[in-house]
Amino acid sequence: MRRLALTCVGVAVMAIGAGAVRASSPPLERPGDTFETLHSRYDARAADDPDALHLLVQAAMLCREYEPNWKSEPFITSSFRVFGAWQDRFCGGVNRGNDYARYKAIGKTTPWNSPVEKPLTLDEAVEVALTSDSPMRLESAAYAIENGSIRWQLGTGFLRYTNTVPNLGQLQAMAVRSIACRYSGACDAGGMDTMWMCARDRRCTPAITVFGLWATEHSRVEMAAVRSMLQQLMQERERRGADR
Structure with missing residues (x-):
């Protein structure tokens, strides 16, 4: 049987928590x-x-x-x-x-x-995470947060006494990518991000979502941390008027 050769477009959109937040206007997909x-x-x-x-x-x-x-x-x-x-x-x-x-x-x-000559700074990435409704810009922010040399403080209190602190940047990025899902609509069952990921990992089922795929790869503590950070981000975004 042929092997599916899917390459991601630009920066991979590996967002989770699509079911946790919803845009007031219809998502792109x-x-x-x-x-x-x-x-x-x-x-x-x-x-x-x-x-x-x-x-x-x-x-x-x-x-x-x-x-x-x-x-x-x-x-x-x-x-x-x-x-x-x-x-x-x-x-x-x-x-x-x-x-x-x-x-x-x-x-x-x-x-x-x-x-882009240089990636977003941490401050720029955080501002995007708290104000933008563009899935691509949110993904760029997530990438900068995950791969930057300076760590964001979001979620550090939640993870202080766990063994997941080394993964903080990745978990923060997952929370930001969850917001990108809110606007792209691609992370639910049958969404394009979901189908790309499950085909890549050979784990497609009729009801699978990106959130479900990530939940199989991360511990319960990690997933709880992402949900906690996502909630904090959404509260701040609503306070700023980014989400109503």
Whole structure:
């Protein structure tokens, strides 16, 4: 059986806690969306809206290796059956390799997609985490928080007497990525982030979410810490008027 070769678009969106927070306006990806519905909704914005273009690149990426006859392959795993059935619906029976190439080409011509000379500082990343509604900017903030040399104090009290302190940056980033999920809508069951992750890890089930996938990889203490940090972030975002 062929091995699924999915590469993430730009910076990986590995967000959790999608069910914990909800935007007041509809997320970018909505339940039941397909490549065609996303194309119809966002294609006209692709050259001007980084979040719209990222979503379309991701949608095309998930369909660029679609094979209509996948069911005839021998030794299909239960995980691949779930992913293949999702592809049948989402891709509409069409390989989207040409769309993927077109959207990637659009990305190369947009000024906001040029390489960033230096990553966000911790202060800049925290400000984005507390004010932004852009999934891409929130992901950039999460990346800076996780990989920066200076540690954020969020959650340190909760973790002080546990053995998870070395993972603080990662857990903080997971909390921020949870907010990105709120606006992308890609982390619920059948969402694009969920399907990319479960296909990569070969753990797709009909009801799996990104949160569920991460919960199998992190301890209960870690997951509790992420939820605690997410709650603090959401309270501060509401105080600032970012979420109403």
